[in-house]
Amino acid sequence: MLHPHLFTFSDLQAEGDKLKSIIKLNAGHPIFKGHFPGQPVLPGVCMMQMVKEVTEVYIDKKIRLLKARELKFLSLIDPVEHTSIQIELSVKATDGGIKVDARLFNSTTLFFKFSGLFIQR
Amino acid sequence: MIDQLITCDEICSSTTFLIKADNVLVDDDELSEAGITENIAQTAAAGFGYITQQNKQPIAAGYIAAIKNLEIFALPKVGEIIETNVAIIDRIFEMTIISGSVKRNGKLLASCEMKIYIKE
Numbered sequence A: 001m002l003h004p005h006l007f008t009f010s011d012l013q014a015e016g017d018k019l020k021s022i023i024k025l026n027a028g029h030p031i032f033k034g035h036f037p038g039q040p041v042l043p044g045v046c047m048m049q050m051v052k053e054v055t056e057v058y059i060d061k062k063i064r065l066l067k068a069r070e071l072k073f074l075s076l077i078d079p080v081e082h083t084s085i086q087i088e089l090s091v092k093a094t095d096g097g098i099k100v101d102a103r104l105f106n107s108t109t110l111f112f113k114f115s116g117l118f119i120q121r
Numbered sequence B: 001m002i003d004q005l006i007t008c009d010e011i012c013s014s015t016t017f018l019i020k021a022d023n024v025l026v027d028d029d030e031l032s033e034a035g036i037t038e039n040i041a042q043t044a045a046a047g048f049g050y051i052t053q054q055n056k057q058p059i060a061a062g063y064i065a066a067i068k069n070l071e072i073f074a075l076p077k078v079g080e081i082i083e084t085n086v087a088i089i090d091r092i093f094e095m096t097i098i099s100g101s102v103k104r105n106g107k108l109l110a111s112c113e114m115k116i117y118i119k120e
Helices: A044-059 B033-054
Strands: A007-015 A018-025 A063-073 A084-094 A097-105 A110-120 B004-008 B012-018 B061-072 B081-092 B095-104 B107-119
Touching (some): A007 A044, A018 A044, A044 A084, A044 A097, A044 A110, A044 B033, A044 B061, B004 B033, B012 B033, B033 B061, B033 B095, B033 B107
Antiparallel strands (some): A007 A018, A063 A110, A063 B061, A084 A097, B004 B012, B061 B107, B081 B095, B095 B107
């Protein structure tokens, strides 16, 4: 789990199948010492993991990613500059599993777009 | 998130990786989806880095710009070794498109295509 060491989230608000929260990053996490030395950037795969972990808390179930058609990493997240990030998710139960569409963004920048299918573990 | 670069040429690279319990991307005794994806990205990075070094050029940082058609069939457990293969499909300016797959004992665990931005 990257939560709560790498990131925390608060203000989890649900409206229909839409979900919103505010993510705070821990710029002191050891991940940023290696990625990259002297130039901290949140690894893209951690954004995937954050989407999964927020969804798990919301539906109160453990899930596993089955497939993702397209994940777009549109802008780099610098944990020092971008201390607070918004996450917006749409979580839908389908025959094939739990379909999640998500975005990470702030007031000026879209960082990440996610579209994937999870199954319950 | 790789241990050894096993083979490498201008197009292909392959690595092995032993999953350890203290890995930041291990959850419930399994390498997470994020971990297996990072392993593919780092197999590509190890290949690029090796060739760059052979050509005596400066090493550049790479970032994942997009992942397409990611499929995860199963996740490897702590103590298991995975073998990962990456092939470069295309290069367009600073973007390199690769195809990657991860196997455990020859059985496919995950595959995807990745667009990697290499900052010169």
